[in-house]
Amino acid sequence: MSVTGPAGFRAAGVAAGLKASGAPDVALVVNDGPSHAAAAVFTANRVQAAPVLWSRQVVSDGRVDAVVLNCGGANACTGPGGFQDTHATAEHVAGLLGVSATDVAVCSTGLIGERLPMGELLAGASAAATALDAEGGPDAATAIMTTDTVSKQSLVEGDGWSVGGMAKGAGMLAPGLATMLVVLTTDAEVGPEELDSALRGATRVTFDRVDSDGCMSTNDTVLLLASGASGARPDPVAFDDVVRAVCADLAGQLLDDAEGASKTIEVEVVHAATEDDAVEAARAVTRSNLFKCAVHGEDPNWGRVLAAVGTTGAAFAPQDLAVAINGVWVCRDGGVGEDRAEVDMSGRAVTVTVDLGAGTEHATVWTNDLTADYVHENSAYST
Amino acid sequence: MSVTGPAGFRAAGVAAGLKASGAPDVALVVNDGPSHAAAAVFTANRVQAAPVLWSRQVVSDGRVDAVVLNCGGANACTGPGGFQDTHATAEHVAGLLGVSATDVAVCSTGLIGERLPMGELLAGASAAATALDAEGGPDAATAIMTTDTVSKQSLVEGDGWSVGGMAKGAGMLAPGLATMLVVLTTDAEVGPEELDSALRGATRVTFDRVDSDGCMSTNDTVLLLASGASGARPDPVAFDDVVRAVCADLAGQLLDDAEGASKTIEVEVVHAATEDDAVEAARAVTRSNLFKCAVHGEDPNWGRVLAAVGTTGAAFAPQDLAVAINGVWVCRDGGVGEDRAEVDMSGRAVTVTVDLGAGTEHATVWTNDLTADYVHENSAYST
Incomplete structure (x- = not known):
């Protein structure tokens, strides 16, 4: 190979x-x-x-x-x-x-x-x-x-x-x-x-x-x-x-194999008006330190997903947003959806699906969780 | 009061x-x-x-x-x-x-x-x-x-x-x-x-x-x-x-009093072409997890500052960039400046000055270091 x-x-x-x-x-x-x-x-x-x-x-x-x-x-x-x-x-x-x-x-x-x-x-x-x-x-x-x-x-x-x-x-x-x-x-x-x-x-x-x-x-x-x-x-x-x-x-x-990571997170944005919107919304989620910490703690904290999506210029209406974590739609219509206790985040792979309800385009961005090990590796790198 | x-x-x-x-x-x-x-x-x-x-x-x-x-x-x-x-x-x-x-x-x-x-x-x-x-x-x-x-x-x-x-x-x-x-x-x-x-x-x-x-x-x-x-x-x-x-x-x-933080970081961008440029460059630095980890480790890692500034659209030429950390110009002309060993980062307050060499405007953005305590507080918040 x-x-x-x-x-x-x-x-x-x-x-x-x-x-x-x-x-x-x-x-x-x-x-x-x-x-x-x-x-x-x-x-x-x-x-x-x-x-x-x-x-x-x-x-x-x-x-x-x-x-x-x-x-x-x-x-x-x-x-x-x-x-x-x-x-x-x-x-x-x-x-x-x-x-x-x-x-x-x-x-x-x-x-x-x-x-x-x-x-x-x-x-x-x-x-x-x-x-x-x-x-x-x-x-x-x-x-x-x-x-x-x-x-x-x-x-x-x-x-x-x-x-x-x-x-x-x-x-x-x-x-x-x-x-x-x-x-x-x-x-x-x-x-x-x-x-x-x-x-x-x-x-x-x-x-x-x-x-x-x-x-x-x-x-x-x-x-x-x-x-x-x-x-x-x-x-x-x-x-x-x-x-x-x-x-x-x-x-x-x-x-x-990302530094200090314990989870590999796939953020998939669907029903976006444009592919650019989908990428922008997905990137906002993958860059949220609060969300990445929540995933580390195996906490299906969909509020942090919505807070991240809300910082973007992507086309959506807040009351139309839906979020699934590992297949469980914990947020529907911009509010509480299925029981968050049903979400199993114990494995390494975590998939977050964000439905913008605004079109037919989609995109996926990948990231990792934020961990104390990441902090440790990167606070000691050059010294 | x-x-x-x-x-x-x-x-x-x-x-x-x-x-x-x-x-x-x-x-x-x-x-x-x-x-x-x-x-x-x-x-x-x-x-x-x-x-x-x-x-x-x-x-x-x-x-x-x-x-x-x-x-x-x-x-x-x-x-x-x-x-x-x-x-x-x-x-x-x-x-x-x-x-x-x-x-x-x-x-x-x-x-x-x-x-x-x-x-x-x-x-x-x-x-x-x-x-x-x-x-x-x-x-x-x-x-x-x-x-x-x-x-x-x-x-x-x-x-x-x-x-x-x-x-x-x-x-x-x-x-x-x-x-x-x-x-x-x-x-x-x-x-x-x-x-x-x-x-x-x-x-x-x-x-x-x-x-x-x-x-x-x-x-x-x-x-x-x-x-x-x-x-x-x-x-x-x-x-x-x-x-x-x-x-x-x-x-x-x-x-x-920021969650889990051990440092308060002031990022000051000077000699920018516009105030917007100065804010954009400063924000890029304050949002770099790598840089925030370096500050936590009291590591005057100016390379991570330059890498962050390089992601922006601010007006600058890479060879003109200069960076001071707590007053020591560790980067000059886009390369190595004064001895990084002279930088004292032991206190809570850390000031990073980025000179874009492109104008007369300036701006300051504040942030904190990224710590294992931050990860801990935010991975356990809702569970």
Whole structure:
């Protein structure tokens, strides 16, 4: 599975000493072709890390030969020197692989505002190049973990081709992506424009609707690389579906491993006037700390759902609102509905359905509960 | 001090049995005139509790004779029956005082979605009417406490007149007010239009910029009643200043008693192109759970400040951003500034200054840190 599931890719993950723990921290993914088509989406944050600025340029011509990823430092807010570090990393990897630096994407994750230890990083990249293997996907997926407790990998088969992927990110997941690095690979014969279309269509309804803690990172990157090694040219609709399935699978894995979370919450808004209304209302619920605390306490507190929906501009009349929690319509007609004691919230998965009674559109946004463990992990991260 | 500081007001607070603890839970404030001018601001939430819908009508003619307030139930999302309960409460109080029900404002706070125990509430209102006293302000302030650990009262003297106030609310504090009930009184001779102008000007830069947990209530109400009993007609500018001072004092007391908080955080944005930009950037920081956790951990994590500012549409160039925490400019020119080890965050007050380098406007928004105690209080509230 993972990024070496599809033919035409090699990968590796090594320990370069960037993590104090000595765990693997540098990953390399190489596309051996024959095609090198690529597409990417990046964080919508206006404060962007050096590797985001670099990789955006790299992918702009639709070709990527390799991706080097490191933990142990985000290389964000590091000024011109930090950008030079990213450039030097790409040049180093290009030299090892005999490709052009302008075809080497770079991804970094870790603390903002600190320069990378370039000696360790470049030595790590060299070691990763030596370790490249057609079965190396799992090693690469492990080497990009930060506060993740498990590696995230996926592989979905098409008709004679497949799409694989790896992801990291266990907090700061928010619209416009997250401190989330994702590399997707396919051996289908697909050009850069179709890759771009498939990737944007998929991320719009998966990673962009994962809102674990409402915070948006400076480093989010999702890359999709196509080797064409299968020789198969997929039906565009089938290809889009498989890319979306892999993104949905990886997004679900991120939610299930979110920092300190004990619940994965799906907020589904139905009967909205527009999809935008549905997304706005759903996001308001997923960003309510009070509601997220209530879910943590397994309290079907529909009042906090209504209070959140009431802050939006979505079309609805308060007396038409209805809310179901795990299938029990605890709020109907804007007031008390079925007995809240009937709601079972003991499992990890919690589904909240909000009926706006205003139209035919719908959308889903995912989040996690707010826990003391989340506070603990994030109050001690950089010290 | 409190609402009976200014002449012409009586107040009371009694235990009516709405709180399981047996603590005082019904308050009454009466304006004995000669003037009965009033103004109010209410929650911007589109899901509004019955007492908000009622009191908005009451105050629309610029006259309020009395305010009855209860804990133990928000009377929100309770349908037509809930509205009837509010109406009946106003009628009951009007009968006790010999005034018109349409001049009796009602405020409620507590759980959403439950009908009020009307027998207890009306008996409590009767007891409060009997207990009305020109020194009753502190009792009233105590009777509106919910998760507050201390009562909030204020009194500022003008030139021959004064403005007093009481407030409750220790969570769910957000723009467009909070689960916050505030009654302000003055013995100045001021008409409804000037009261309205003074109140809106004051709340815009005080209660509206308190964003403890980003959640907006269905019940927020701030009332300002004028008795004219001092016979003094204040200078409008002086009156506006005193109303703002009382609001600022009460807002600060709310922040200092916010649920589970260990820090009061002031986020000041300077050199913004517009005041709206400054408020947007400041709010983004006050709503970042990651940043609020970092403050809880006394970690001067300026990267999380930049990541939050980067999500806004405010005018700035990333390389021009600067951030000071408690006076130490830990970020300059969008990158590393002074040594973060110089920052002392051991006190309760934490000031974050963000320089957008884009203009001459500024604004301040206040919040609290995110703590395990907040999670604990809010995951167990309704169960």
